Amino acid sequence: MNAKKFIMAMIVMFFLGITPFVYAAGVDLAWDAPKDGGPVEGYHIYWKVVDGSYSDANSINVGGKTSETVSELDESKSYKFIVKAYNSAGVGPASNEVVWSYSDATPPLQVHGVSVY
Numbered sequence: 001m002n003a004k005k006f007i008m009a010m011i012v013m014f015f016l017g018i019t020p021f022v023y024a025a026g027v028d029l030a031w032d033a034p035k036d037g038g039p040v041e042g043y044h045i046y047w048k049v050v051d052g053s054y055s056d057a058n059s060i061n062v063g064g065k066t067s068e069t070v071s072e073l074d075e076s077k078s079y080k081f082i083v084k085a086y087n088s089a090g091v092g093p094a095s096n097e098v099v100w101s102y103s104d105a106t107p108p109l110q111v112h113g114v115s116v117y
Contacts, residue, residue, distance in 0.1 A: 026071035027100045030110055031083050033066055034092065041087045045070060050078040050099065075102040 033040055045068055046059045062068045073079060078101035082094040096112045 025073045025075045025102045026069050027073065027079070027081070028067065028069050029081055029083070029098070030067040031095060031112070034085055037085075037092065038087050038089055040064065040085045042085070044084045044086065044091070045081060046084070046094075047073075047079050047081045050080055054082070073100075073102075077101070 029045060031043070042061060042063045043065070044059050044061050046054045046056075047070060048054050048058055060068070060070070070081070078099060080097050080099050082097050084094055085092045098110075
């Protein structure tokens with residue numbers, strides 16, 4: 001496609017409200033350290049598209065921090081997040097699940113129920 005046709009196509013798409021671009025967004029998550037169990041060595045954040053499943057491909061290890069921004073999320077989708085604490089005894093159970101979508105654009109989501117063994 002030559003440049004002139006490309007520009008015309010972009011103008012038509014703009015006036016029709018169609019965008020060929022996917023915009024990335026981020027969400028701020030925060031949680032409290034567990035009050036029971038052994039000492040926490042760190043936390044894993046897991047996320048998925050609402051209808052998807054959790055997998056290690058969508059997780060990050062944030063070390064000992066109790067807040068994190070997860071970025072590069074597709075603004076057109078809704079996501080679910082959980083946090084798990086870990087120490088030398090293993091990984092604790094999942095926190096409550098929080099849901100986020102770009103249309104919510106809420107301040108930091110508070111994750112509850114983080115615990116460790």
